[in-house]
Amino acid sequence: MGYSLSHAFGAVLDNPELIAACVVGDGEAETGPLATAWHSTKFLSPVSDGAVLPILHLNGYKISNPTILARISPDDLAHYLIGCGWAPLFVEGDDPRAMHQAMARAMDLAIDAIKRLQEDARSPTPRLGTEGAVRWPMIVLRSPKGWTGPKTVDGLPIEGTFRAHQVPLIVDANHPEHLDQLERWLKSYRPEELFDETGRLIPELAALSPKGQHRMGANPHANGGLLLRDLRLPAIADHALTVPKPGAIAASDMGTLGPYLREVITLNHASANFRLFGPDETLSNMLSAVFEVTQRQWEAQADDQDEFLAPMGRVLDAMLSEHQCEGWLEGYLLTGRHGLFASYEAFIRIVDSMTSQHAKWLKVASEIPWRRDIASLNYLLASHVWQQDHNGFTHQDPGFLDHVLAKKPGITRAYLPPDANCLLSVVDHCLRSRQYVNVVVAGKHPMPQWLSIEAAAAHCAQGIGIWGWASNDQSAEPDLIMACCGDTPTLEALAATKILREALPDVAVRLINVVDLAKLAPAAEHPHGLSDADYDTLFTRDTPIIFAFHGYPALIDRLTCRRANRTMSVHGYREEGTITTPFDIRVQNGLDRFHLVIDALDHLPHTGTKGAYLKQAMQDKLQAHSHYITTQGRDMPEIRDWIWA
């Protein structure tokens, strides 16, 4: 999929003794995810990290076309690789014996150069590579495609052409005449010199193969779970907000998480097995506290106005490429370490296909007995769809949740903590987990805080639950269930509940908050799914449910469509709205408190005149809102200053 080079970089981070040779096909080199990987050396410390030795294999063709890098001039190719920061060594030819010797020489030269660079950088008085000018070696291997395969088949050249890409020689019932050619081809490797009469590899050759952990398949870095050590994690209570009662304080969820992550970095500094990755958004996502104890790793030039850049640091966020951040993190996890990828919610879609492939890898690895579990791939998606103060329509895409929950249910998890203490609890859980893809969606703007850390931990451990303090159905069957998932929907669902309870005190409302989305799925479909009995206890079999959801409403529909209660009315993101006030984006998508109340009333026909007047009041509020923001440029005071209490 074009990101093996990123994986290699991730693998050598914090592995100063490791040199990862990585073959990159010339077709692969044309793919978007890989193209920027060539710049990764700007983030690799020659002191505390290992090295990557890329081998660009220019065999000239992809499926049915030539490759670009094989058809530009040798001068341009050298310019390109030098421009990306490398010192390329060229190995070219088609005589196998001569090429083996040339390749061996190139490998020796490259490894020597890497070791010399590292020894110098690690000496007390480094002389090379000041100002980030370390230039690592790489190898360009130019050889025929399908080398030593059939020269021609049915009159068409195969070796050295694109035709060698797939099956060079078809031998089946329709092509019996190819059998002789297959035999000649295979005999060209002189098996009689390689094997004895019983078909066993001759001892001289068998003795050449590496032993023990030097075997490629037994290298512990290729089965990273062997090397995995638990993270040391701080007590979340030490970083929790004090929430005397629901809604009593406001705070930034991501801003609260920052000091916790700072502590994670500090506690695991000595073992060097945790890193934070992101596409230039650590500060923008409100995680600045981490820079109190570490820096951004950056090996290129720095100036006196740069902030938090250093040759070594636990944060890799100085390249604006989701592909590289993801690829580095995957490589880091696959070699037995831990990490977190913080990104804008909308732009994580850029790596949809990489997530799919990692989820597939985890699924297959989980089925192989000798593969040890690795740390989960943790996404922290902030700056989400409901925060559009100065971005806009292009920055709105909550669909990564749909994407990951379409993957193998045993592998993927999605969490939407409603406040900062829940976010702490969820992240703590994700960092302890193994072998999953975890997606956490969190806000960064100040928002009301609902739960004490004890209540948050209990709520998140269950993943879903009734908030009794917001409900008034304790002594009766509920007339209405107000469900919510995500920080903004929780705020609006609570505000709607308050309006309903004040205007219609006889209506029994149950408020349910969902943190762990998969709780809604049937137990047979997802390991986290509630049993039907538990689901029906919470949602009943027929009480109207108004569900305020962070993402596309269809995701709730598909998760709940097999449940007994068929009254679900979901409010969520409907691809509406661009730069506007925080409340107006909710109004445009029907997620605001007023629309929630109107929908609730549509499901409560027995509220009669009181209900009719309340609905009118809600419609008046929507008009007033529209008028106010158009004339004042900000939300109405009753929205801005709203509190639960």
Place this chain on the structure above:
Amino acid sequence: MGYSLSHAFGAVLDNPELIAACVVGDGEAETGPLATAWHSTKFLSPVSDGAVLPILHLNGYKISNPTILARISPDDLAHYLIGCGWAPLFVEGDDPRAMHQAMARAMDLAIDAIKRLQEDARSPTPRLGTEGAVRWPMIVLRSPKGWTGPKTVDGLPIEGTFRAHQVPLIVDANHPEHLDQLERWLKSYRPEELFDETGRLIPELAALSPKGQHRMGANPHANGGLLLRDLRLPAIADHALTVPKPGAIAASDMGTLGPYLREVITLNHASANFRLFGPDETLSNMLSAVFEVTQRQWEAQADDQDEFLAPMGRVLDAMLSEHQCEGWLEGYLLTGRHGLFASYEAFIRIVDSMTSQHAKWLKVASEIPWRRDIASLNYLLASHVWQQDHNGFTHQDPGFLDHVLAKKPGITRAYLPPDANCLLSVVDHCLRSRQYVNVVVAGKHPMPQWLSIEAAAAHCAQGIGIWGWASNDQSAEPDLIMACCGDTPTLEALAATKILREALPDVAVRLINVVDLAKLAPAAEHPHGLSDADYDTLFTRDTPIIFAFHGYPALIDRLTCRRANRTMSVHGYREEGTITTPFDIRVQNGLDRFHLVIDALDHLPHTGTKGAYLKQAMQDKLQAHSHYITTQGRDMPEIRDWIWA
């Protein structure tokens, strides 16, 4: 989103008089989608296409980090750009007056160079650029970030640092002290020299602005619908398969589409407004017929074994980058032309985020009265999840359907033609359509053909319908509805129906085939959605439905969850299986005829003993299948040789 450069290349294709100047930010230049765009000149004809003049704006910073290209040595930067095939001109400095002059000189130089290259290439005896060595000019503009903005605010440098990225100077109720600074800053532009006392721009300056279509916002290329002309399309009947009765012949759906597309290319050759795009998969996706009348456009070196490469051609498929193919096509469409993007189904996920952004653009453009409609963005996804003869688990992802159907319903469409004649009808429809994102999923291996072209056209126009010839409920209420969507599910649903009808002739089965997925959505949610009355007529309100679906079952769940009939049991892709026989991948995911029959029986308890024996027979078949493929390496004869008749 990092693909503006691809858009510019798409815009100048077939626009020989157009020179598209395109500013690329240095942060943007780090993104994966853009990185490979620098190689696009290898696909641009200096004769029949226009030219792109990239202006790499190196202002040194992204949100809170320096940029890579601004911090590598000037030598390395030059190497990099030369290696990508460009002749860079450098404009550097921070004195506005001097820089304006330097930039004007660079623009003149660049435009002159472009015109010289084009004149030469278009002359009867071109001298430059033999063997694809045309080297286009580009400009590197190195200037301070936040240039001429506030130098420092609250003691921190702003101009020339990352701090200029967002709001350089906050003026609000909390920062009244910044008001003076704002005034000084704005006055530094000497408004008294630019405007008269009434605030109007002085006539000398107003006279400088371009008139008519030279105004950037009035350039017809920026409102491509103004330039759009209908395609000339062949009669689909001329390319249809003769299908005497359902299942009478077998053929490759994509192989049948090839000659139709060949004709589309021929018919529109003179108007040069249709192109086929793809990541090196035109042949692999069985569209080779197009190369009977055109070539792949390729401006780099060619050798005597390359096939179908030429300096000019209607196919752009010689770069293995979904990002570029997509970006070029978008640019081509946005400037008023037509196109089709053919790709492997799994790897289209690489451009998920680009699809989202184009869908958002179409949604907003549709709301703006003066914007004219442009041709739809057409995806043709072949080599799909059910074709795993020699690929495997990594090549299986039918989730692009989920992705596009999550977007604004007015914009997106998804079609799964069950056979070749339906594919012709659907592609014909897509090429005539405007302002949509159309996704067509099609197979390439030989498969039974079901419908005559007349029946196919009628079926596709409705998008969904009962196949009476496969059903036996004509004179009774159906006992079971067997629904299917996609070529492979249709085959298995028909095979299951045949088994059921033969073993249990008293059971009335209705077979429904779905081509247009959105037909299943409620009418209120998608413009194509069936009314509840129409849906209930087809699916009834309570007859058990077994649905065989091409993609993830959850998509059918969420489309149908608001319908009355709650019996839907969906079979589809469950992330199981890798390289195996064509039938076994279906078995592993439960989409095969035997699992469909077993599930049908579970919904038909009244079939009694006959049903019990049939279920046993199905389980025996699954065992026999498993044994056969393990020992024989291919599917059982009864599967390979199965026919409907």
